[in-house]
Amino acid sequence: MLTPLLHFLGVANFAYAIYYEFYHINIPREVSKTRHLYGGPWKYLTFINLWIQLFYFLIALLNHFMGTEAKTRPQSSLLQTLRDGLFATLAFPIGIFVGTIFWGLYAINRNLIFPTILDMYIPTYVNHMLHTTVIPIQIWELVRTFHVYPSRRKGMALTGLFCFGYLVWICFIAYAGGFWVYPIFKKLSPEQRAAFMLGCAVLGGVLYVVGEFLNSCIWAQTIEKSKLKSKAK
Template sequence: MLLRLFHVCVASLFWYTIWYDLSYVNIPFPNKAYEEYPLRGRTTFLTFWCLVLQTVYFTVSVLNDYVGTNVDHPKHTSILRSIKDKLFILAFPVALYVTSAFWGIYAVDKDLIFPDKIANAIPSWVNHTMHTFILLFIVLELVITYRRYPSRAVGYSIVILFNLTYTFWFHCIYYQTGVWVYPIFNVLNWPARVGFVIASTTFALGFYLVGEKMNKLVWTKVDKRKVKSK
């Protein structure tokens, strides 16, 4: 019952945040052309991609609570449960990356990631939902629900594909508008930008590994009990 309530509350918060952001928040984009991109230009930001990913994950979790199964080792894994577990292995490192990158750069130079003109347009609760609560909820989810991680090759491939897709997307935006999505790219030369992307992907893979290790640490006893019962 508490697990269902948790999933419903988190999914509702994320859906409400998306709706509120699209309905009431007017972001001062560096170029008017940004507004022509889908969802009022929000698709230009990795933060929004992450929020959508978390929203989809917790929505699937709600559905799985009612018509799927949360049993640790089900005899027959439902489609919803399978989708849920696959989504988690991407949702965790992306949330950890977004939170770490945002607050890390914020601590060094706020204007490089969250200049006043943007900060003044976004309510504090929306900002924290997008950059703080996403990590809090997905870590809590790791602790209270069981899932099996795939092989590391599969997990790494999923993370790399996601990173490369977004990297390609925001470079396309730059070539179309002449303006970088993130101000930090304005102070970097091309070698530094390439290095930043490589470093970002490396960090994302490292965060995937963190999720895998944490999952193993939390759920090893459950797996051992299952092996002994066979």
């Protein structure tokens, strides 16, 4: 019963954050010109991640009532297969990435990622819904729910494709719109910017491997039983 409740809270948290982003965050152009320019909220990884998380927890919640909790993929429902694949490739690595990078840069110099003036327009509790809740809720999900991971080659390829696609997107915005999405990119030289982007892409891949490793450690007995069942067949 606790796990379905967690999934419901995940849906509620991220749905409300998206709703608040659309209807209640009104930052004047003189405060943040780039926010109103090319790409709208879809230029921000935080916003994209909100949709990833909402989609994931909605699938996870529906799976309790319409899917399966099978431990081997041949017995898995479509909902479980979607849930597990989305968790492995996007929900966990991108969710942890967003929270880690945001608060890491915030601790170094918040003006690199979230200037002080934004506190007037984005309440603290909403900021935490955008950037903090994803970390504990994804870790709790990792501990409470067994996920069947895809092959590492396929899983990392999908995570890498997403990271590459987003980097291309913000570079295109810089080219077409004439501005960088995040303040930190303005302060870096071209070489530093390229190194930072590469480091972020590598971190995304590392977080995929971390999720896979932790899943295999936490659910080692379940995985072993699944292998034995497969051999018995």
